[in-house]
Amino acid sequence: xxxxxxxxxxxxxxxxxxxxxxxxxxxxxxxxxxxxxxxxxxxxxxxxxxxxxxxxxxxxxxxxxxxxxxxxxxxxxxxxxxxxxxxxxxxxxxxxxxxxxxxxxxxxxxxxxxxxxxxxxxxxxxxxxxxxxxxxxxxxxxxxxxxxxxxxxxxxxxxxxxxxxxxxxxxxxxxxxxxxxxxxxxxxxxxxxxxxxxxxxxxxxxxxxxxxxxxxxxxxxxxxxxxxxxxxxxxxxxxxxxxxxxxxxxxxxxxxxxxxxxxxxxxxxxxxxxxxxxxxx
Numbered sequence: 001x002x003x004x005x006x007x008x009x010x011x012x013x014x015x016x017x018x019x020x021x022x023x024x025x026x027x028x029x030x031x032x033x034x035x036x037x038x039x040x041x042x043x044x045x046x047x048x049x050x051x052x053x054x055x056x057x058x059x060x061x062x063x064x065x066x067x068x069x070x071x072x073x074x075x076x077x078x079x080x081x082x083x084x085x086x087x088x089x090x091x092x093x094x095x096x097x098x099x100x101x102x103x104x105x106x107x108x109x110x111x112x113x114x115x116x117x118x119x120x121x122x123x124x125x126x127x128x129x130x131x132x133x134x135x136x137x138x139x140x141x142x143x144x145x146x147x148x149x150x151x152x153x154x155x156x157x158x159x160x161x162x163x164x165x166x167x168x169x170x171x172x173x174x175x176x177x178x179x180x181x182x183x184x185x186x187x188x189x190x191x192x193x194x195x196x197x198x199x200x201x202x203x204x205x206x207x208x209x210x211x212x213x214x215x216x217x218x219x220x221x222x223x224x225x226x227x228x229x230x231x232x233x234x235x236x237x238x239x240x241x242x243x244x245x246x247x248x249x250x251x252x253x254x255x256x257x258x259x260x261x262x263x264x265x266x267x268x269x270x271x272x273x274x275x276x277x278x279x280x281x
Contacts, residue, residue, distance in 0.1 A: 043106060044086055055080055059087035092130040098137025102144070105130055109149045115228050116280045117179045120154040124166050127158035178220065178243055180276070186242040186254065187280055189227065189272040195236040199224070201269045202238040208257050209240075218246035219253075228281045235270075241280070 008021045024031055040060045047056045057077050064070050070090075077085045078097060085091060111123045127145065135141020147155050157166040175182050188205065192198040202224030209221060220243040227237035244250045258273065265271065 040086060040088060047084055047086060051084060053082075055083045057083055057085050059085065059091055061088070064090070089126065092126055092133070095133055096136055097133070099139070100134055100136065101139050101141050103130055103134040103141070104144045104146070106146050107148070108145045109147045109152060109155055112149060112152060112154065114281065117174070117177070118278075120152070120170055120173075123152075123154040124158045124170075127155065128161065128163075131158070131161070178245070182245070184244045184275070185277060185280075186244065187272075187274040187277040188240040188242065189274065190224075190238045190240075191235040191270040191272065192266075192268050193234055193236070194268060197266055197269050198236040198238045199226075201265060201271070202240055204265075205257070205261050205271075206240060208261055209242075209254075218250050219244055239280075 009018050010021050011018050040058055044056055044058050047054075057073055057080075059070070059073050063073065074085075074095070077083050105127065108127055109123060111126065112119050114122075116122075131143045134143050143159075145155065145159060149155065153169050154166065157163075157169070171181075174180065179185070188202075190198045190201040190205075192201070206221065206224050209219075222241040222243070224238050224240050227239045230237055242254065244254075258271075262271070
């Protein structure tokens with residue numbers, strides 16, 4: 001849950017659950033609750049204390065909700081000398097401000113903790129992209145990166161702007177673990193407003209895919225398990241991940257199993273077949 005200070009609400013941005021913030025733990029009634037992390041509102045407060053004479057312009061989902069808010073905020077930043085632009089990933093790429101000479105990245109390695117085989121790649125991309133916002137004019141730029149895992153190769157090589165070394169490191173790890181481009185991945189996502197229906201659907205399909213014969217077909221099955229985001233927009237989510245190495249015979253086998261599953265599945269269950277998923281959350 002994310003704390004929204006203005007309304008004193010705890011909000012899940014995925015399933016839309018909201019509840020009032022309390023000073024008491026709902027489980028044990030302990031009063032020693034503290035807010036953790038560095039959301040944009042907290043960073044904004046800190047910046048205003050450190051730089052009281054500079055305007056802080058915050059760009060996030062809350063401040064950009066009104067129509068044309070993006071353009072208005074960016075233009076204000078462009079026009080105001082000494083302003084500080086604070087934002088989420090929406091300000092990491094595509095912006096050109098020649099007078100920007102300093103970029104700071106807070107908690108740069110957050111994405112490394114996500115259960116996704118592209119986590120290191122996304123972290124490297126983010127850091128190299130945001131670094132490119134500094135020093136785009138005649139003046140030299142500087143980038144300061146805050147990381148809880150500064151020895152990670154994605155962070156170190158992004159700071160060094162060493163694309164070739166990152167490629168070699170990442171490709172080696174993908175090869176060892178059998179992830180793309182050395183295999184093809186299919187993410188089967190089971191959605192239902194009934195949690196048990198979603199779980200039962202994933203278990204049923206796993207049984208239909210078979211067990212000991214999968215290796216002979218060049219297939220590896222991960223799951224079933226709850227998705228990393230187990231509930232989105234009131235739908236419970238379970239998934240099965242299929243790693244596939246080989247030719248079209250494996251695809252034909254999976255297609256036949258899916259067709260059979262569709263004929264027998266419950267109406268209240270939705271199945272999403274995501275081939276070569278960009279995101280496994």
